[in-house]
Amino acid sequence: MADSTIRQGPEPNGPALAAFLSAGIGAVAMGAFVLLNEAGIYAAPGLYPPAGGVSGRTTFAVVVWLIAWALLHLRWKNRTLDARRVYLGGLSLMSAGLLATFPPLWALL
Numbered sequence: 001m002a003d004s005t006i007r008q009g010p011e012p013n014g015p016a017l018a019a020f021l022s023a024g025i026g027a028v029a030m031g032a033f034v035l036l037n038e039a040g041i042y043a044a045p046g047l048y049p050p051a052g053g054v055s056g057r058t059t060f061a062v063v064v065w066l067i068a069w070a071l072l073h074l075r076w077k078n079r080t081l082d083a084r085r086v087y088l089g090g091l092s093l094m095s096a097g098l099l100a101t102f103p104p105l106w107a108l109l
Contacts, residue, residue: 014076017086022072024093026065031100033057038106 034057036042044056099105 010080012076012078012080013083014079014081015073017081017083018072018076019069020090021086021093022065022069024090024097025068026061027094027097028100029064029097030057030061031097033060034101035106 044053044060046052046055047059048055
């Protein structure tokens, strides 16, 4: 039996874009935690002793990512957004987060 529901307009892309942008937010969070640690401002606790502080930094970054994803998903779940803007924003955030984790950048602090 065919689905009798007829959808008007484009399919909502908000949930997918929320996942993409939240990945960028999580990457920036990871980069920020690394920079704060290297600057001596904040040292994340070691949640798994053999891994040391990196286990705390990554856990906190994952928590930020999950919160961002949940909030963006709730806000955008039924919306159709401009994918180009969200992709550019997400890629910019991911690039900034990745750049912040490189040791040559830490020497500039």
